[in-house]
Amino acid sequence: MKFEDMDIWQRAVGLSTDIYRFSGTIKDFGFRDQITRAGLSIPSNIAESFERESIKECTQFLTYAKASGGELYTQIIIGKNVGFLDNDTAKAWLSETKAITAILGAIIKKRRQFN
Incomplete structure (x- = not known):
């Protein structure tokens, strides 16, 4: 399976895209930069997790994606x-x-069972 085929990656890309489209109306550059970066980090780290060699590395990048979700929230x-x-x-x-x-x-959680 490729990361592009995963519903979670597609949803994260959709959310990031929405944030970028909307953010042009935000005049505070610092906030706009921060929220777009957090949104962009989620699908990027999901994709990066699929390019990693080990389950441990894969899980680490999925954890980064999840953490970016907390930041974005x-x-x-x-x-x-x-x-x-x-x-x-x-x-x-x-x-x-x-x-x-x-x-x-x-x-x-599921990946950690294999680690």
Whole structure:
């Protein structure tokens, strides 16, 4: 299986794409840079995990992806609280981020059984 075929990678790419499309309206460059980087990190680390040689390395990069999900979740909440994100956008992104990190957690748990 290729990472491009994985639903989790496709969902993470979709979320990152949405963040990039929306972020052009955010005037605070520091926040915009941080939220796009966190969003981009999730699918990037999922892809990198598939290019690793060992299960341990693969799991490590999936863990990075999951951690970036936590970072992104926090930034979405802050973005909503300070008025950078409208409620509907924030709600949708929070839901998708939570789903992605939950799936990554299950994948990590399963991979660790083989380690």
